Amino acid sequence: MRADLVVVGSGLFGLTVAEQAAARGLDVAIVERRNHLGGNAWSEPDPDTGIEVHRYGAHLFHTSNERVWEYVNRFTGFTDYRHRVWTVHHGEVFPMPINLGTVNQFFRANHGPQAARDLVAAQAAELTGEPKNLEEKAISLIGRPLYEAFVRGYTAKQWQTDPTDLPAEVISRLPVRYTYDNRYFNDRFEGLPTDGYAAWLTRMADHPRITVELETDFLADGHELSRESVRGQVPVVYTGPIDRYFGDAHGALGWRTLDFEREVVATGDFQGAPVMNYADDDVPFTRILEFRHFHPERAYPDDKTVIVREFSRFAEAGDEPYYPVNTPDDRERLLAYRELVEQERSQGVAFGGRLGTYQYLDMHMAIASALRLVDNDLDALIGVRGLS
Numbered sequence: 001m002r003a004d005l006v007v008v009g010s011g012l013f014g015l016t017v018a019e020q021a022a023a024r025g026l027d028v029a030i031v032e033r034r035n036h037l038g039g040n041a042w043s044e045p046d047p048d049t050g051i052e053v054h055r056y057g058a059h060l061f062h063t064s065n066e067r068v069w070e071y072v073n074r075f076t077g078f079t080d081y082r083h084r085v086w087t088v089h090h091g092e093v094f095p096m097p098i099n100l101g102t103v104n105q106f107f108r109a110n111h112g113p114q115a116a117r118d119l120v121a122a123q124a125a126e127l128t129g130e131p132k133n134l135e136e137k138a139i140s141l142i143g144r145p146l147y148e149a150f151v152r153g154y155t156a157k158q159w160q161t162d163p164t165d166l167p168a169e170v171i172s173r174l175p176v177r178y179t180y181d182n183r184y185f186n187d188r189f190e191g192l193p194t195d196g197y198a199a200w201l202t203r204m205a206d207h208p209r210i211t212v213e214l215e216t217d218f219l220a221d222g223h224e225l226s227r228e229s230v231r232g233q234v235p236v237v238y239t240g241p242i243d244r245y246f247g248d249a250h251g252a253l254g255w256r257t258l259d260f261e262r263e264v265v266a267t268g269d270f271q272g273a274p275v276m277n278y279a280d281d282d283v284p285f286t287r288i289l290e291f292r293h294f295h296p297e298r299a300y301p302d303d304k305t306v307i308v309r310e311f312s313r314f315a316e317a318g319d320e321p322y323y324p325v326n327t328p329d330d331r332e333r334l335l336a337y338r339e340l341v342e343q344e345r346s347q348g349v350a351f352g353g354r355l356g357t358y359q360y361l362d363m364h365m366a367i368a369s370a371l372r373l374v375d376n377d378l379d380a381l382i383g384v385r386g387l388s
């Protein structure tokens, strides 16, 4: 096997690096632990309904970065899908994120923007002084009534922790929109890949200079693309978990994971919307996704639909790591790992992506960060002295 560059992980970060390196004339070998490429953005038709389901949670593409938008459009067209979310509280449905419609429905009022602003500000003034926990922080931002209805139960379920026991830093802002605009994202460009994520992601790797080895763990020994065989010989861009690379030398970093409970329901439309949050803590799941609504332009069966209930919890060994927990201990460990990452540079190994840097990245951020690595770092990485 001959490669100028080994890319570990075929998520959007790894695929972008691989595609750009191949376009510059390098032979690239991608090593992927799973049985499919594409990382967490992967979607595929549900076997019972044919409805496109996102296997690792709903993925909505949005960006204001023109370079990223131009780049992704080389591999896929996008539908004109615009994301909107609703939430159930005490048996009533409200629009999210909190906007003038939510405020007026909740307070049974018809406030204009300024009156609503004054009301929320007066309620937020209940607490003065430095917030001691997430609950106090949230109340200081949006007041107690809106916090108790829309934030407390949902946050407690997300973190399996009472918000009075969560640090205030978990939230920095809780935006309230003083208009009726309930579009979820503010970005200039938004949409879903017309033929699904699998087609998009597969096209990115469809290059004569790129090979993809599936079901191959870079960190497991005994194959020619393992860390043991490759490190110090061929430059590597590693997008797997940073702590696992170093054998958890400074301890494992904390993640939250999600459990998905899929159900096929005998109706053409279960909830009338793609995402329905459940804000109250007496409902164990955080939300229900109904995937047919992501592609209203497609012909789907009208007598059945597929829904997925989402449950959030702390990840244990073997679970999919989804969202960094980021406790003060995690941050300290991360700093220690970053020193090891610096040392690995001399062996021609660079780290990237959400797992390789322990941070939540939206898809457009992962792509932008991969393009930056190619711009700023690839030549130096390829040129690390002593590597072939």
Ligand code: FDA
Pocket: 008, 009, 010, 011, 012, 013, 014, 031, 032, 033, 034, 037, 038, 039, 040, 041, 056, 057, 058, 059, 060, 061, 062, 216, 217, 218, 219, 239, 240, 241, 258, 321, 322, 323, 352, 353, 354, 355, 361, 362, 363, 364, 366
């Ligand atoms: P990603 O995790 O996709 O890829 C890493 C790859 O490395 C995986 O395929 C993994 O199997 C592989 N790997 C790990 N260790 C390995 C090893 N030792 N050997 C070989 N391979 C290995 N973004 C957005 O813009 N809009 C959205 O709506 C959402 N929604 C969303 C929902 C949920 C639940 C999550 C967790 C995340 C999102 N995202 C998102 C974020 C999106 O998933 C993220 O931006 C991309 O997955 C980042 O791509 P990466 O390549 O960094 O990681």
